[in-house]
Amino acid sequence: MTLLETVSGPVDSGELGLTLIHEHMRISSEPLRAQYPHLYDEAAERERAVAEVRRAMRHGVRTIVDPVAMDFGRDVRLAQHVVRETGVQLLMGTGLGYLPLPERFKRRDADYMADVFVHDIEEGIQGTEVKAAFLKCAVDEDGMTEHLDKVLRAIARASLRTGRPIMAHSHPANRSGLDEMAIFEEEGVDPGKVQIAHTGDTDDLDYIEELLARGPFIGMDRFGFDIVLSHRRRVSTVAELCRRGYADRMHLSQDAAATIDWFPPGWIERAVPNWHFTWLFERVLPDLREAGVTEEQIETMLERNPARWLSA
Numbered sequence: 410m411t412l413l414e415t416v417s418g419p420v421d422s423g424e425l426g427l428t429l430i431h432e433h434m435r436i437s438s439e440p441l442r443a444q445y446p447h448l449y450d451e452a453a454e455r456e457r458a459v460a461e462v463r464r465a466m467r468h469g470v471r472t473i474v475d476p477v478a479m480d481f482g483r484d485v486r487l488a489q490h491v492v493r494e495t496g497v498q499l500l501m502g503t504g505l506g507y508l509p510l511p512e513r514f515k516r517r518d519a520d521y522m523a524d525v526f527v528h529d530i531e532e533g534i535q536g537t538e539v540k541a542a543f544l545k546c547a548v549d550e551d552g553m554t555e556h557l558d559k560v561l562r563a564i565a566r567a568s569l570r571t572g573r574p575i576m577a578h579s580h581p582a583n584r585s586g587l588d589e590m591a592i593f594e595e596e597g598v599d600p601g602k603v604q605i606a607h608t609g610d611t612d613d614l615d616y617i618e619e620l621l622a623r624g625p626f627i628g629m630d631r632f633g634f635d636i637v638l639s640h641r642r643r644v645s646t647v648a649e650l651c652r653r654g655y656a657d658r659m660h661l662s663q664d665a666a667a668t669i670d671w672f673p674p675g676w677i678e679r680a681v682p683n684w685h686f687t688w689l690f691e692r693v694l695p696d697l698r699e700a701g702v703t704e705e706q707i708e709t710m711l712e713r714n715p716a717r718w719l720s721a
């Protein structure tokens with residue numbers, strides 16, 4: 410057993426229990442928040458995060474991994490509030506999203522950036538004792554760029570120095586999971602430490618198997634976000650991959666956010682009404698069972714794989 414860093418301190422990897430590997434307490438546009446705080450109702454955001462986590466816990470969830478990173482409003486104090494109110498085991502990461510690199514990082518090298526991330530793992534996040542449990546990076550629809558190449562190398566080096574696993578957001582439509590793996594391999598990262606998030610946004614089994622052959626975990630982690638891929642196709646993809654023997658490589662989650670400021674009020678309820686913290690339990694698991702996925706495979710994906718990836 411390995412000790413894993415949570416917001417409330419180290420927890421034995423055997424104690425994670427039912428785990429949502431990719432949900433957000435809040436997603437928020439960082440520059441707007443810093444400059445125009447009157448746009449935000451902090452108390453309402455906190456209340457909503459607590460309520461969403463409680464809803465998930467009623468389905469037996471004991472642990473949530475929140476991979477919110479820089480640019481998307483990572484906030485250790487919000488995380489601490491949720492943990493105090495709910496008792497959930499919450500894990501935070503350190504790293505970057507896919508937005509343009511800040512000027513400070515543009516003119517410094519990958520090792521400088523790795524030092525920044527290692528700080529969050531060894532010293533703590535945003536002036537607290539809360540340690541980052543994993544590293545986060547992202548390649549999205551624009552694909553790999555010179556700057557993202559540097560970010561991924563910095564993340565890889567921080568992982569090599571600390572042993573922490575990596576979650577890499579990907580955009581399957583441009584097969585960017587493979588580009589991410591190429592950089593991690595070049596830098597010498599053990600592929601078993603890597604999770605390629607959002608792989609479940611495609612049902613292209615050839616791509617997914619090509620990616621799995623490189624050795625990472627994959628995130629089938631956007632259930633409910635049905636405008637990218639329908640619920641039916643998400644379910645049949647996971648069921649088919651289970652049939653092909655990959656239950657021990659997949660994570661199930663929703664990538665939902667208790668609050669997100671990217672969309673005007675009412676948009677989520679209209680466009681993606683199933684995108685919330687408990688869709689997995691209400692509809693996805695029943696449909697996976699119906700499609701032939703066994704209880705043991707579900708337990709592997711929701712309990713064993715999170716512990717295996719986090720303690721890899």
Ligand SMILES: [Zn+2]
Binds near residue numbers: 431433476664
């Ligand atoms: Zn996310």
